[in-house]
Amino acid sequence: MADSTYHHGNLRESLINLGIAHLDEKGAENISLRALAREIGVSQTAPYRHFEDKNQLLSAIAINGFDIMAHSISDAITDLDDQPPKYLKAMARSYILFSLENTEVFKLMFGPILGDRKSYPELLAAGQRSFKLIEKSLQTGVDTGIFSIEDITITANSVWASIHGVASLMQDRFDRFPDASGDKQIDSMFDILLNGICSK
Structure with a gap:
């Protein structure tokens, strides 16, 4: 499901906020930039414009x-x-x-x-x-x-x-x-x- 808080231009903030939720639920070792991208509803390469890696x-x-x-x-x-x-x-x-x-x-x-x-x-x-x-x-x-x-x-x-x-x-x-x-x-x-x- 796409992150309803995401708007064009604040992908970095959305990745951080959703990353915190995943951190609490799954632990740091199970966080994936591609999974976050899918949940937010952007291309799997989009997060790499803001973060070179996890x-x-x-x-x-x-x-x-x-x-x-x-x-x-x-x-x-x-x-x-x-x-x-x-x-x-x-x-x-x-x-x-x-x-x-x-x-x-x-x-x-x-x-x-x-x-x-x-x-x-x-x-x-x-x-x-x-x-x-x-x-x-x-x-x-x-x-x-x-x-x-x-x-x-x-x-x-x-x-x-x-x-x-x-x-x-x-x-x-x-x-x-x-x-x-x-x-x-x-x-x-x-x-x-x-x-x-x-x-x-």
Whole structure:
């Protein structure tokens, strides 16, 4: 059945949107550009004007995921720039909620399917934009005397690893968490982290 959202000129967007649906239903390994073309109702060669192969489509889906997650995080941290601890907690909640609502896209964004991110510079840049939000908040904390940190990047790696670890565990070992949102775990995680980086 043709994709009713397809109109001339937005085939790329339609391929990404339908690709996300196929990702959720079938997994990345079973996505086919030709199958997507048939479902949308265009020639089987039409997708190749936008994506040279399936991995290029998967990269675009991952970039789209990073963009959506970044918007969600930006909404969550509005007016919290000058409150680094609250900023980091709000960002973590938004990050984890996105991972739970977009499980397959999240795994594509961070997993091994696409291999070396250096082959996908736009995807690499999209991931770095999200990481910069952590560094920005840590730097604000240092500048205002809230945090005592010697190396912003190393600390940001540790913070991100904690957030990402909780997100991944909530996907794969949901039985380990007392509630669907994981708020108690997030608060506890940040209490532990903040005890280590806050000025005494």
